[in-house]
Amino acid sequence: MDASVMTKPAVLILLGPPGAGKGTQARLLEKRFGLVQLSTGDLLRAAVAAGTEAGKAADAVMKAGDLVSDEIVINILRDRMAEPDCAQGVILDGFPRTDVQASALDDLLAENGMKIDAAISLEVDDAAMVERVSGRYTCAACGEGYHDSFKIPAKPGICDGCGSTDMKRRADDNAETVAGRLSAYHAQTAPLIAYYDQQNALQRVDAMGDIDGIGAAMSKIVADITG
Numbered sequence: 001m002d003a004s005v006m007t008k009p010a011v012l013i014l015l016g017p018p019g020a021g022k023g024t025q026a027r028l029l030e031k032r033f034g035l036v037q038l039s040t041g042d043l044l045r046a047a048v049a050a051g052t053e054a055g056k057a058a059d060a061v062m063k064a065g066d067l068v069s070d071e072i073v074i075n076i077l078r079d080r081m082a083e084p085d086c087a088q089g090v091i092l093d094g095f096p097r098t099d100v101q102a103s104a105l106d107d108l109l110a111e112n113g114m115k116i117d118a119a120i121s122l123e124v125d126d127a128a129m130v131e132r133v134s135g136r137y138t139c140a141a142c143g144e145g146y147h148d149s150f151k152i153p154a155k156p157g158i159c160d161g162c163g164s165t166d167m168k169r170r171a172d173d174n175a176e177t178v179a180g181r182l183s184a185y186h187a188q189t190a191p192l193i194a195y196y197d198q199q200n201a202l203q204r205v206d207a208m209g210d211i212d213g214i215g216a217a218m219s220k221i222v223a224d225i226t227g
Helices: 022-033 040-050 053-063 070-081 099-110 126-134 175-198 211-226
Strands: 010-015 036-039 089-093 118-123 136-139 145-147 202-206
Touching: 010 022, 010 175, 010 211, 022 036, 022 089, 022 211, 036 040, 036 070, 040 053, 040 070, 053 070, 070 099, 099 175, 118 175, 118 211, 126 136, 126 175, 175 202, 202 211
Parallel strands: 010 089, 010 118, 036 089, 118 202
Antiparallel strands: 136 145
């Protein structure tokens, strides 16, 4: 489906542990449906740089060494979603992380007669994820993700997207650290799974298959929402 024929904007949340493929799938949905991925970290930095009221508030909090409140994040998100490029819909990345944040997000969307259309949970096998994450690397120039086994550039060492040869690996992408992150993810995300399941917004996708198959399943969810 081309973004031009979408009949209503979509609001999606991607849930999944590190290495589940959220970034890769978000980029595919952006290209196919004209959605905009909104990362909490990127939003905060952009708001601070732009000097918006919410950005000034966030800047003061961060300079004081404190955590940015949910209220400030919601205000920044409200400003960003009002921009024209979000008209087709958004994919939320990194927010919400708790059921309290999820409730605040519901209130924000309700201001414009919107709601979470789908919270897509990328379901993984923890043991296989340790292998998957420990083999991943990214293009330092454009952020495109690769893997030693599952996604190799067409030309070794050269990014398919931008042609850069500058590749990087995260120092903490090792088996022990990955196992700990998976355990923490499951503990922190369980309330959100229940929250969106109760709202009938939860969609589960098997994320242990190939990228194209996962993408097809996610695209069907979005097409059903927006068609």
